[in-house]
Amino acid sequence: MSPLRLICVACGNICDPREHDTCPHCGPDEGILDVEFDLRQAGGLPGKLAARPHNIWRYAELLPVDTPPQSLADIGWTPLIEAPRLAAELGVARVRLKDDGRNASGSFKDRASAVGVARALQQGFREIACASTGNAATSLARCAASAGLSATIFVASSVPQGKLAQLLVYGARVFCVEGTYADAYRLCTEACQRFRWYNRNCAVNPYLVEGKKTAGLEIAEQCASDPPGWVVLSVGDGCSIAGVAKGLREMHTLGLLERLPRMLGVQARDVAPLAAAADSGTLDRGGRGSTYADSINVPIPRNWRKAVAGVRHSRGAWVTVGDDQIRQAAFDCGRLSGVFAEPAAAAAVAGAAAARRDGVLGADDDVLIVITGNGLKDIAGALSALPEPHRVPPDIAAVERIVTGANP
Ligand SMILES: [Zn+2]
Numbered sequence: 440m441s442p443l444r445l446i447c448v449a450c451g452n453i454c455d456p457r458e459h460d461t462c463p464h465c466g467p468d469e470g471i472l473d474v475e476f477d478l479r480q481a482g483g484l485p486g487k488l489a490a491r492p493h494n495i496w497r498y499a500e501l502l503p504v505d506t507p508p509q510s511l512a513d514i515g516w517t518p519l520i521e522a523p524r525l526a527a528e529l530g531v532a533r534v535r536l537k538d539d540g541r542n543a544s545g546s547f548k549d550r551a552s553a554v555g556v557a558r559a560l561q562q563g564f565r566e567i568a569c570a571s572t573g574n575a576a577t578s579l580a581r582c583a584a585s586a587g588l589s590a591t592i593f594v595a596s597s598v599p600q601g602k603l604a605q606l607l608v609y610g611a612r613v614f615c616v617e618g619t620y621a622d623a624y625r626l627c628t629e630a631c632q633r634f635r636w637y638n639r640n641c642a643v644n645p646y647l648v649e650g651k652k653t654a655g656l657e658i659a660e661q662c663a664s665d666p667p668g669w670v671v672l673s674v675g676d677g678c679s680i681a682g683v684a685k686g687l688r689e690m691h692t693l694g695l696l697e698r699l700p701r702m703l704g705v706q707a708r709d710v711a712p713l714a715a716a717a718d719s720g721t722l723d724r725g726g727r728g729s730t731y732a733d734s735i736n737v738p739i740p741r742n743w744r745k746a747v748a749g750v751r752h753s754r755g756a757w758v759t760v761g762d763d764q765i766r767q768a769a770f771d772c773g774r775l776s777g778v779f780a781e782p783a784a785a786a787a788v789a790g791a792a793a794a795r796r797d798g799v800l801g802a803d804d805d806v807l808i809v810i811t812g813n814g815l816k817d818i819a820g821a822l823s824a825l826p827e828p829h830r831v832p833p834d835i836a837a838v839e840r841i842v843t844g845a846n847p
Pocket of ligand 1: 452
Protein backbone atom coordinates (compact mmCIF):
# COMPACT_ATOMS: atom_id res chain seq x y z
CA MET A 440 0.00 0.00 0.00
CA SER A 441 1.39 3.41 -0.99
CA PRO A 442 0.55 6.51 1.07
CA LEU A 443 -2.96 7.75 0.36
CA ARG A 444 -5.34 10.60 1.11
CA LEU A 445 -9.14 10.99 0.87
CA ILE A 446 -10.61 13.81 -1.23
CA CYS A 447 -14.28 14.88 -1.38
CA VAL A 448 -15.54 14.56 -4.98
CA ALA A 449 -17.98 17.45 -4.45
CA CYS A 450 -15.86 20.16 -2.76
CA GLY A 451 -12.26 18.92 -2.89
CA ASN A 452 -11.92 18.88 0.90
CA ILE A 453 -9.16 16.55 2.13
CA CYS A 454 -10.51 14.30 4.90
CA ASP A 455 -8.77 12.33 7.62
CA PRO A 456 -9.14 8.59 6.88
CA ARG A 457 -9.28 7.87 10.63
CA GLU A 458 -12.31 10.11 11.16
CA HIS A 459 -14.52 10.23 8.07
CA ASP A 460 -16.33 7.94 5.64
CA THR A 461 -17.91 10.87 3.81
CA CYS A 462 -17.13 14.60 3.68
CA PRO A 463 -18.41 16.38 6.84
CA HIS A 464 -19.16 19.56 4.82
CA CYS A 465 -21.11 17.95 1.99
CA GLY A 466 -22.92 15.19 3.92
CA PRO A 467 -23.39 11.48 3.21
CA ASP A 468 -25.32 11.88 -0.07
CA GLU A 469 -23.04 14.28 -1.96
CA GLY A 470 -19.79 14.12 0.03
CA ILE A 471 -18.46 10.86 -1.44
CA LEU A 472 -14.70 10.51 -0.91
CA ASP A 473 -12.10 9.39 -3.41
CA VAL A 474 -8.86 7.62 -2.50
CA GLU A 475 -5.79 9.23 -4.04
CA PHE A 476 -2.49 7.34 -3.94
CA ASP A 477 0.88 9.02 -4.24
CA LEU A 478 1.77 7.46 -7.60
CA ARG A 479 5.42 8.53 -7.25
CA GLN A 480 5.67 5.94 -4.48
CA ALA A 481 4.25 3.31 -6.83
CA GLY A 482 6.66 4.15 -9.64
CA GLY A 483 8.55 0.88 -9.27
CA LEU A 484 5.41 -1.21 -9.86
CA PRO A 485 5.84 -1.83 -13.62
CA GLY A 486 9.17 -3.63 -13.08
CA LYS A 487 7.75 -5.87 -10.35
CA LEU A 488 4.63 -7.17 -12.11
CA ALA A 489 6.27 -10.01 -14.07
CA ALA A 490 7.10 -11.90 -10.86
CA ARG A 491 3.70 -11.47 -9.20
CA PRO A 492 0.70 -13.82 -9.06
CA HIS A 493 -2.13 -13.21 -11.49
CA ASN A 494 -4.80 -11.85 -9.16
CA ILE A 495 -5.89 -8.40 -7.95
CA TRP A 496 -3.18 -8.29 -5.27
CA ARG A 497 -0.44 -7.99 -7.91
CA TYR A 498 -1.19 -4.23 -7.74
CA ALA A 499 -0.46 -4.03 -4.01
CA GLU A 500 1.05 -0.53 -4.20
CA LEU A 501 -2.25 0.78 -5.63
CA LEU A 502 -4.58 -0.95 -3.17
CA PRO A 503 -5.61 0.16 0.35
CA VAL A 504 -4.66 -3.18 1.91
CA ASP A 505 -1.57 -4.02 4.01
CA THR A 506 -1.71 -7.80 3.87
CA PRO A 507 -3.86 -9.48 1.21
CA PRO A 508 -5.61 -12.55 2.68
CA GLN A 509 -4.30 -15.78 1.13
CA SER A 510 -7.88 -17.08 1.10
CA LEU A 511 -8.77 -14.46 -1.53
CA ALA A 512 -5.97 -15.26 -3.97
CA ASP A 513 -8.47 -16.38 -6.61
CA ILE A 514 -9.97 -12.97 -7.39
CA GLY A 515 -9.25 -11.11 -10.62
CA TRP A 516 -7.09 -11.56 -13.74
CA THR A 517 -10.12 -12.62 -15.76
CA PRO A 518 -9.54 -13.41 -19.43
CA LEU A 519 -9.86 -11.20 -22.48
CA ILE A 520 -11.77 -12.99 -25.22
CA GLU A 521 -11.58 -12.04 -28.88
CA ALA A 522 -15.10 -11.94 -30.33
CA PRO A 523 -14.81 -11.41 -34.11
CA ARG A 524 -18.33 -12.63 -34.95
CA LEU A 525 -19.85 -10.35 -32.31
CA ALA A 526 -17.76 -7.49 -33.76
CA ALA A 527 -19.23 -8.21 -37.20
CA GLU A 528 -22.75 -8.22 -35.73
CA LEU A 529 -22.14 -4.90 -33.99
CA GLY A 530 -20.48 -3.38 -37.07
CA VAL A 531 -17.16 -2.46 -35.46
CA ALA A 532 -13.60 -3.54 -36.30
CA ARG A 533 -12.81 -5.48 -33.16
CA VAL A 534 -14.51 -6.61 -29.94
CA ARG A 535 -12.74 -8.01 -26.91
CA LEU A 536 -14.77 -9.21 -23.93
CA LYS A 537 -13.30 -8.95 -20.44
CA ASP A 538 -15.19 -11.87 -18.89
CA ASP A 539 -15.55 -10.95 -15.24
CA GLY A 540 -18.28 -13.56 -14.90
CA ARG A 541 -15.35 -15.95 -14.32
CA ASN A 542 -14.56 -14.43 -10.94
CA ALA A 543 -15.09 -16.67 -7.92
CA SER A 544 -18.74 -15.74 -7.28
CA GLY A 545 -19.42 -15.04 -10.96
CA SER A 546 -19.20 -11.24 -11.05
CA PHE A 547 -17.04 -8.12 -11.26
CA LYS A 548 -18.09 -7.25 -7.70
CA ASP A 549 -15.69 -9.84 -6.27
CA ARG A 550 -12.96 -7.24 -6.80
CA ALA A 551 -14.57 -4.77 -4.40
CA SER A 552 -15.70 -7.39 -1.89
CA ALA A 553 -12.19 -8.84 -1.65
CA VAL A 554 -10.81 -5.41 -0.76
CA GLY A 555 -13.69 -4.84 1.68
CA VAL A 556 -13.07 -8.14 3.45
CA ALA A 557 -9.31 -7.51 3.55
CA ARG A 558 -9.84 -4.09 5.13
CA ALA A 559 -12.39 -5.43 7.61
CA LEU A 560 -9.88 -8.08 8.74
CA GLN A 561 -7.11 -5.46 8.88
CA GLN A 562 -9.25 -3.33 11.22
CA GLY A 563 -10.29 -6.22 13.46
CA PHE A 564 -13.98 -6.44 12.44
CA ARG A 565 -15.74 -9.79 12.86
CA GLU A 566 -18.83 -8.92 10.80
CA ILE A 567 -19.30 -7.18 7.44
CA ALA A 568 -22.51 -6.03 5.75
CA CYS A 569 -23.83 -4.61 2.51
CA ALA A 570 -26.99 -3.68 0.67
CA SER A 571 -27.05 -4.87 -2.88
CA THR A 572 -29.09 -5.49 -5.98
CA GLY A 573 -27.47 -8.95 -5.92
CA ASN A 574 -23.90 -9.29 -7.15
CA ALA A 575 -22.22 -7.15 -4.49
CA ALA A 576 -24.04 -9.25 -1.92
CA THR A 577 -23.16 -12.62 -3.42
CA SER A 578 -19.53 -11.60 -3.81
CA LEU A 579 -19.38 -10.34 -0.25
CA ALA A 580 -20.97 -13.53 1.09
CA ARG A 581 -18.46 -15.59 -0.86
CA CYS A 582 -15.36 -13.57 0.12
CA ALA A 583 -16.47 -13.50 3.77
CA ALA A 584 -17.00 -17.28 3.73
CA SER A 585 -13.53 -17.80 2.26
CA ALA A 586 -11.87 -15.54 4.83
CA GLY A 587 -13.89 -16.61 7.88
CA LEU A 588 -15.88 -13.39 8.48
CA SER A 589 -19.61 -13.24 9.22
CA ALA A 590 -21.68 -11.47 6.55
CA THR A 591 -25.07 -9.77 6.77
CA ILE A 592 -26.81 -8.90 3.53
CA PHE A 593 -29.75 -6.59 2.77
CA VAL A 594 -31.35 -7.24 -0.63
CA ALA A 595 -34.52 -6.03 -2.28
CA SER A 596 -37.15 -8.77 -2.31
CA SER A 597 -36.94 -8.88 -6.15
CA VAL A 598 -33.45 -10.50 -6.02
CA PRO A 599 -33.10 -13.30 -8.65
CA GLN A 600 -33.27 -16.84 -7.24
CA GLY A 601 -29.76 -17.78 -8.40
CA LYS A 602 -28.24 -14.92 -6.43
CA LEU A 603 -30.37 -15.70 -3.38
CA ALA A 604 -29.15 -19.32 -3.48
CA GLN A 605 -25.54 -18.09 -3.56
CA LEU A 606 -26.11 -15.88 -0.50
CA LEU A 607 -27.62 -18.69 1.48
CA VAL A 608 -25.11 -21.39 0.53
CA TYR A 609 -22.23 -19.13 1.58
CA GLY A 610 -23.83 -18.89 5.01
CA ALA A 611 -24.72 -15.19 5.05
CA ARG A 612 -27.51 -13.78 7.23
CA VAL A 613 -29.93 -12.45 4.62
CA PHE A 614 -32.60 -9.79 5.03
CA CYS A 615 -34.94 -9.55 2.03
CA VAL A 616 -36.25 -5.99 2.46
CA GLU A 617 -39.85 -5.44 1.42
CA GLY A 618 -39.09 -2.31 -0.56
CA THR A 619 -36.63 -0.90 -3.07
CA TYR A 620 -32.85 -1.03 -3.27
CA ALA A 621 -32.83 2.47 -1.74
CA ASP A 622 -34.73 1.10 1.28
CA ALA A 623 -32.28 -1.81 1.62
CA TYR A 624 -29.35 0.59 1.38
CA ARG A 625 -30.67 2.88 4.13
CA LEU A 626 -31.45 -0.04 6.42
CA CYS A 627 -27.93 -1.46 5.97
CA THR A 628 -26.31 1.89 6.77
CA GLU A 629 -28.35 2.16 9.98
CA ALA A 630 -27.52 -1.41 10.97
CA CYS A 631 -23.78 -0.91 10.43
CA GLN A 632 -23.85 2.13 12.71
CA ARG A 633 -25.96 0.43 15.37
CA PHE A 634 -24.16 -2.92 15.48
CA ARG A 635 -20.62 -1.71 14.54
CA TRP A 636 -20.35 -3.84 11.43
CA TYR A 637 -17.92 -3.07 8.62
CA ASN A 638 -19.90 -1.33 5.84
CA ARG A 639 -19.05 -2.72 2.41
CA ASN A 640 -21.29 -0.29 0.47
CA CYS A 641 -19.15 1.19 -2.28
CA ALA A 642 -20.50 4.69 -2.35
CA VAL A 643 -19.88 5.52 1.31
CA ASN A 644 -16.80 3.32 1.59
CA PRO A 645 -14.17 4.93 -0.64
CA TYR A 646 -11.82 1.95 -0.48
CA LEU A 647 -14.21 -0.37 -2.32
CA VAL A 648 -13.87 1.55 -5.59
CA GLU A 649 -10.15 0.75 -5.35
CA GLY A 650 -11.07 -2.92 -5.67
CA LYS A 651 -13.14 -2.19 -8.77
CA LYS A 652 -10.20 -0.22 -10.10
CA THR A 653 -8.29 -3.49 -10.51
CA ALA A 654 -10.37 -4.30 -13.62
CA GLY A 655 -8.98 -1.12 -15.20
CA LEU A 656 -5.45 -1.97 -14.06
CA GLU A 657 -5.79 -5.43 -15.62
CA ILE A 658 -7.25 -4.14 -18.88
CA ALA A 659 -4.32 -1.73 -19.11
CA GLU A 660 -1.79 -4.48 -18.53
CA GLN A 661 -3.51 -7.03 -20.78
CA CYS A 662 -3.81 -4.47 -23.62
CA ALA A 663 -0.71 -2.36 -22.89
CA SER A 664 0.69 -2.26 -26.41
CA ASP A 665 -2.67 -2.53 -28.11
CA PRO A 666 -5.23 -0.56 -26.08
CA PRO A 667 -8.87 -0.50 -27.22
CA GLY A 668 -10.36 2.77 -28.39
CA TRP A 669 -13.36 2.30 -26.11
CA VAL A 670 -14.13 0.47 -22.88
CA VAL A 671 -17.85 -0.26 -22.40
CA LEU A 672 -19.59 -0.91 -19.07
CA SER A 673 -23.19 -0.95 -17.95
CA VAL A 674 -23.80 1.40 -15.03
CA GLY A 675 -25.98 1.18 -11.92
CA ASP A 676 -24.65 2.97 -8.85
CA GLY A 677 -21.72 4.39 -10.83
CA CYS A 678 -18.89 2.90 -8.76
CA SER A 679 -17.77 0.31 -11.30
CA ILE A 680 -17.27 2.58 -14.28
CA ALA A 681 -15.59 5.14 -12.01
CA GLY A 682 -13.24 2.45 -10.74
CA VAL A 683 -12.32 1.10 -14.16
CA ALA A 684 -11.69 4.61 -15.49
CA LYS A 685 -9.48 5.34 -12.51
CA GLY A 686 -7.46 2.13 -12.98
CA LEU A 687 -6.83 2.99 -16.61
CA ARG A 688 -5.71 6.52 -15.68
CA GLU A 689 -3.30 5.28 -13.04
CA MET A 690 -1.69 2.81 -15.43
CA HIS A 691 -1.40 5.56 -18.05
CA THR A 692 0.29 7.81 -15.48
CA LEU A 693 2.66 4.98 -14.55
CA GLY A 694 3.61 4.53 -18.21
CA LEU A 695 2.05 1.06 -18.53
CA LEU A 696 -0.71 2.05 -20.96
CA GLU A 697 0.12 3.78 -24.21
CA ARG A 698 -3.07 5.83 -24.50
CA LEU A 699 -6.31 6.20 -22.55
CA PRO A 700 -9.41 4.49 -23.97
CA ARG A 701 -12.68 6.41 -24.00
CA MET A 702 -15.37 5.14 -21.62
CA LEU A 703 -18.89 4.29 -22.83
CA GLY A 704 -21.40 4.22 -19.96
CA VAL A 705 -24.58 2.23 -20.65
CA GLN A 706 -27.82 2.56 -18.72
CA ALA A 707 -31.26 1.03 -19.09
CA ARG A 708 -33.58 3.42 -20.93
CA ASP A 709 -36.11 3.65 -18.10
CA VAL A 710 -33.46 3.87 -15.34
CA ALA A 711 -30.88 6.33 -16.67
CA PRO A 712 -30.20 8.98 -14.01
CA LEU A 713 -26.44 9.05 -14.71
CA ALA A 714 -26.84 9.50 -18.45
CA ALA A 715 -29.17 12.43 -17.59
CA ALA A 716 -26.77 13.83 -14.96
CA ALA A 717 -23.94 13.78 -17.52
CA ASP A 718 -26.03 16.22 -19.59
CA SER A 719 -27.51 18.37 -16.83
CA GLY A 720 -24.70 18.38 -14.27
CA THR A 721 -27.07 17.47 -11.43
CA LEU A 722 -28.67 14.28 -10.21
CA ASP A 723 -32.44 13.90 -10.17
CA ARG A 724 -33.03 12.23 -6.80
CA GLY A 725 -36.70 11.59 -7.55
CA GLY A 726 -35.79 8.78 -9.92
CA ARG A 727 -38.25 6.01 -10.74
CA GLY A 728 -38.47 3.45 -13.53
CA SER A 729 -37.34 -0.14 -13.74
CA THR A 730 -35.44 -2.67 -15.87
CA TYR A 731 -35.26 -6.48 -15.81
CA ALA A 732 -31.44 -6.12 -15.71
CA ASP A 733 -31.43 -6.17 -11.90
CA SER A 734 -27.78 -5.19 -11.37
CA ILE A 735 -28.32 -1.80 -13.03
CA ASN A 736 -31.85 -1.24 -11.71
CA VAL A 737 -30.72 1.75 -9.61
CA PRO A 738 -33.01 4.80 -9.91
CA ILE A 739 -31.03 6.82 -7.33
CA PRO A 740 -27.30 6.11 -7.83
CA ARG A 741 -24.93 6.77 -4.93
CA ASN A 742 -21.81 7.57 -6.87
CA TRP A 743 -22.95 9.85 -9.64
CA ARG A 744 -20.13 12.40 -9.47
CA LYS A 745 -17.35 9.82 -9.78
CA ALA A 746 -19.10 8.06 -12.68
CA VAL A 747 -19.88 11.24 -14.62
CA ALA A 748 -16.37 12.62 -14.05
CA GLY A 749 -14.70 9.33 -15.04
CA VAL A 750 -16.54 9.21 -18.37
CA ARG A 751 -16.06 12.93 -19.04
CA HIS A 752 -12.33 12.80 -18.31
CA SER A 753 -11.93 10.01 -20.88
CA ARG A 754 -13.81 12.06 -23.53
CA GLY A 755 -16.38 9.29 -23.36
CA ALA A 756 -20.13 9.05 -23.87
CA TRP A 757 -23.38 7.67 -22.43
CA VAL A 758 -26.08 5.64 -24.16
CA THR A 759 -29.32 4.08 -23.00
CA VAL A 760 -30.88 0.80 -24.12
CA GLY A 761 -34.33 -0.76 -23.77
CA ASP A 762 -34.97 -4.15 -22.16
CA ASP A 763 -35.73 -5.69 -25.59
CA GLN A 764 -32.31 -4.60 -26.82
CA ILE A 765 -30.68 -6.09 -23.72
CA ARG A 766 -32.48 -9.41 -24.27
CA GLN A 767 -31.31 -9.53 -27.89
CA ALA A 768 -27.74 -8.62 -26.86
CA ALA A 769 -27.66 -11.43 -24.28
CA PHE A 770 -28.54 -13.94 -27.01
CA ASP A 771 -26.07 -12.42 -29.50
CA CYS A 772 -23.26 -12.41 -26.94
CA GLY A 773 -23.79 -16.06 -26.05
CA ARG A 774 -24.22 -17.45 -29.57
CA LEU A 775 -21.53 -15.28 -31.20
CA SER A 776 -18.80 -15.31 -28.56
CA GLY A 777 -19.48 -18.20 -26.17
CA VAL A 778 -19.84 -15.87 -23.18
CA PHE A 779 -23.04 -16.17 -21.10
CA ALA A 780 -23.76 -12.66 -19.80
CA GLU A 781 -26.30 -11.81 -17.14
CA PRO A 782 -28.81 -9.12 -18.19
CA ALA A 783 -26.82 -6.16 -16.81
CA ALA A 784 -23.67 -7.40 -18.54
CA ALA A 785 -25.57 -7.90 -21.77
CA ALA A 786 -26.69 -4.28 -21.45
CA ALA A 787 -23.09 -3.27 -22.17
CA VAL A 788 -23.20 -5.27 -25.42
CA ALA A 789 -26.55 -3.66 -26.26
CA GLY A 790 -24.96 -0.27 -25.49
CA ALA A 791 -22.16 -0.89 -27.97
CA ALA A 792 -24.78 -1.76 -30.61
CA ALA A 793 -26.76 1.39 -29.81
CA ALA A 794 -23.63 3.55 -29.87
CA ARG A 795 -22.75 2.16 -33.30
CA ARG A 796 -26.23 2.95 -34.61
CA ASP A 797 -26.04 6.46 -33.14
CA GLY A 798 -22.64 7.07 -34.75
CA VAL A 799 -20.84 7.34 -31.41
CA LEU A 800 -18.84 4.26 -32.48
CA GLY A 801 -17.54 3.97 -36.03
CA ALA A 802 -16.84 0.97 -38.27
CA ASP A 803 -13.11 1.21 -37.50
CA ASP A 804 -13.49 1.23 -33.72
CA ASP A 805 -11.79 -1.27 -31.43
CA VAL A 806 -14.06 -1.94 -28.45
CA LEU A 807 -13.55 -3.73 -25.14
CA ILE A 808 -16.77 -4.71 -23.36
CA VAL A 809 -16.68 -5.66 -19.67
CA ILE A 810 -18.98 -8.62 -19.00
CA THR A 811 -19.75 -7.87 -15.36
CA GLY A 812 -21.73 -10.96 -14.38
CA ASN A 813 -22.35 -14.58 -15.36
CA GLY A 814 -25.68 -15.45 -16.96
CA LEU A 815 -26.24 -18.44 -14.68
CA LYS A 816 -26.99 -15.99 -11.86
CA ASP A 817 -30.37 -15.10 -13.35
CA ILE A 818 -31.83 -18.02 -15.26
CA ALA A 819 -35.35 -16.55 -15.44
CA GLY A 820 -33.95 -13.34 -16.93
CA ALA A 821 -31.85 -15.33 -19.39
CA LEU A 822 -34.70 -17.56 -20.53
CA SER A 823 -36.89 -14.55 -21.21
CA ALA A 824 -34.47 -13.67 -24.02
CA LEU A 825 -34.19 -17.06 -25.66
CA PRO A 826 -36.11 -19.19 -28.17
CA GLU A 827 -38.11 -22.20 -27.02
CA PRO A 828 -36.48 -25.64 -27.35
CA HIS A 829 -37.93 -28.20 -29.78
CA ARG A 830 -40.24 -30.53 -27.86
CA VAL A 831 -40.38 -33.97 -29.47
CA PRO A 832 -41.46 -37.50 -28.64
CA PRO A 833 -38.58 -40.00 -28.29
CA ASP A 834 -38.71 -40.74 -32.01
CA ILE A 835 -35.95 -40.12 -34.60
CA ALA A 836 -38.55 -39.33 -37.26
CA ALA A 837 -39.71 -36.35 -35.20
CA VAL A 838 -36.09 -35.13 -34.90
CA GLU A 839 -35.58 -35.60 -38.64
CA ARG A 840 -38.65 -33.56 -39.50
CA ILE A 841 -37.19 -30.61 -37.54
CA VAL A 842 -33.60 -31.04 -38.81
CA THR A 843 -34.67 -31.22 -42.43
CA GLY A 844 -37.43 -28.65 -42.07
CA ALA A 845 -39.96 -31.14 -43.45
CA ASN A 846 -43.62 -30.65 -42.58
CA PRO A 847 -45.24 -33.40 -40.46
ZN1 LIG B 1 -17.11 17.97 0.49
